[in-house]
Amino acid sequence: MDKIKLRQICFYFACVAPSVKFIVYPATLTYEAGNDLLLAALGSFLAQGLVLAAVFWLSSRTDKTFFALLQGAFGKAAARAVYGAFALYFLFSALLPMLEQRSFVMLVLYENVPSVLSYAPFFAVSAFACSKGFKALGRAADLALPLFCTAFAVLIALAVPEADFGALLPVARRGAGIFRGGLFGLNWHAECAYPLFFLGRFERNKGDAAKVLLSFAAGAAAVLLFLAVFYGVFEDIAVLRQNSIAHISKYTTAFTSLGRIDLLFIFAMTLVNVFALCVPVQMCVHCTHAALPRCGRLWPALAASGALLAAVLLLNYSFLEMQQLVTQRLWAVFLLFAYAVPLAAALLFGLREGKARPAPRRRAPQSRRKRAPRSHRGREQARRIHPRKCRGRERARRLHAEKHLRQKRARLHTEKRARARSARQGAPARGGREEGA
């Protein structure tokens, strides 16, 4: 089974997911919300956090996968249909960030040879990553943690001295703009649907939701800090700075003698971004594999990556049009799949499953955990240490004893009746059989 660890989910939300919000998102948010960009982003994060909390509340009440839950409630065909719809949604949701990344690569990482071919090998990497399942996603998140932390810390440290935070005042000046900023930024906040597909694929423990929400809050805090510094550095011209991560730290005076050393950390952040961009494609391949298990993973991975490559080639010069289409017209699609469906699923299945399965206990740390003794003498002790483990064995023993008692009663009853019948006929009887008849 495709497994992932809770720690890796936490790292994903703390380090990998925020990296896609450092390119066009700050400029878009500034365009809509001006100096209130922090409020708009905060609103989106709160909504996302609510969905995450709901999904992890569901995860605390069931150890089934989302597919199994759908199958149990609506049948296999419906489950496949939902997964198929999500596969298409994830594929679609991957498109705009890729176009965004493509223009970032062309404008920031190259100065003299812009070519779509330079970006095309990304799809080979994504196809490889997608064919490996959640293992690649989770372990990449493990590696992304130090990369992201170092790069983010250095870039912010280089940019903060140039920032004027007074530019963020006065607060809440653009009422409708804040709302629009939150709404049009939905495609950058679509990752709250992912944990729905991690259900049943990680070891459940009490306090999982708190850990994930804390990690998510850390990631959100990093994005908010970045947005504040970004607006503090550029103020009114922030809207023109599309590739914000590349511009935020470039005014540091030390660069005259050192060169653009910040580019090394931008490269590190770009690497994390590659991991992040692979995630929606990985989710798409996961959904396709679950809906159509016979396909395996390689073919869906190749197909999804090929389709996205074709789309990127076709929309090579249409980033702005695509951005307007996705953010201003199709925001409802993101609202539906990333927010409404996970919330509805959490409520529906959480209430259903909660009655059947209690929340798991918190596991004791390795050092305090004791192994149950195997010997017969130690069984009582084992029962005390592992009451839940022994519950099934006790129930089986009780059922067996009851069955044995029922059989004994039935045998005695048969013997009694046979004895009575033989007494009526005047012949001696024993054990239900007539002797010497």
Add this chain to the structure above:
Amino acid sequence: MPFAASLQQNLKAVKAVLPAEDILVHAFRAGDGTPCAAVYADGITDKKGIAELAVLPLSRQEAPRTAEALQKALPYPETKLPQDVAAACQSILAGDALLLADGVAGAVTLGAKQAAARAVTEPQTSVTVKGPREGFVEDIKTNLGLIRKRLPTPALRPETLRVGRHSQTAVCVLYLDGIADAKVAEAVKARIRAIDIDGVPDSSYIAKFLAQKPLSLFKQAGTTEKPDILCAKLLEGRVAVLADGSPIALTLPYMLAEDFQSSQDYFVSPYRATVSRLLRLLAVAVSLLLPAFYVAAQLFKLRLLPFPLLMTISGSIQGIPLSPGLELFFLLIVLEVLIEAAVRMPKYVALALSVIGALVLGDTAVKAGLVSSPAIIIVALSGISAYTVPDLAGTLSVIRLAYVVVAGSLGTYGIVLMTALILYYLVTSDAYGVPLLAPFAPLVGKDLGDAAWKESVYALRTRPAALRPKNRTRLRLVYRGGKEE
């Protein structure tokens, strides 16, 4: 074919199986005049031992009538009763001597193997300033002895298997019972038993068969030439494989972090060891990425270089006919050729070739305007850096070439993508259930203390969790800094 009671028939049967001229027969008579014979392979058998401990005692006493009695009559320390002629012939080929007597329907094999072996010396590939200097040799028994000397515990379980249809090479799998994961040991044995090949000249052949991904560019089994390192790995819960004729021992499961550890790290201060490990990590990054970034910076991203450095480089590359990518690729190939030649050339021509390599190729090429001085500096730095982790040097050189090609064609984003691809490949590679990139991905916090950095010996209380050892406790603290715990 069973043994007959007649000496002549038995000798004829042995000669029928082993007609080679180096299979010698020494005929002699027992004390009562019974004809006897010792059959052995010339050159690999201890003739003096056979003469003193078998032939001489037997010539002074009455010949026994059974093989068991013959075995008991000899003061020889290592004897066996072969089942049949074929088994006896196999023992002769392995270096044992076969003792036959007329009237005895059987034989006795005498463990008299004496192959020419070099002395136990410090291996050239892992020289240490501090720490033990013994290294493995080509004789498996000597190697086992070196390990047994360090681990005189009944928990050490060696099991010897024969591999190779013709070579019949002894391959020994050993692990510490109660510490190593028994499933790994069984899996290793099963894979070795399944090998059907004509000969095994070195343990690297075995490594190919033990690999989960035989075509991988990265190593799949750890290697060491030093018994102290092998014992440390056994104590961590790994399984070791020794092959007769090879001084290189294999250890499984393998993690990439092992190659960044040196035996000296455990004999010096943990701070010094941590600095050394970070330097190795940095050196590997420099070795892989410096040539690629140099090419990418020149071709696509000039601002990556500080302005004065950019001016210097642009001054020195003026008039160079090759593009930066081709120039670096060409120089890296020259470096590889020099390394190959330096390894294989006779020592007495090494000095002359070094002069030619360094002066003629390097200096003259710059003066002739074929290559630039910065390119030579970068290639030299990259080449030297790779040898801070000698076990990875081969892999690094191949990846470095690929990086230069990618940087020359796709630029900086190509470098980023290639790094992502390599990382995805590494994080999804497992060997015997242990991730290749553990303890970094998946992150195993407790194991980081002996991987990314080096903690003091007090912190190494448990064995690496990634290896799933049966018994995790490595150190029971009684005293720490003079205080009782």
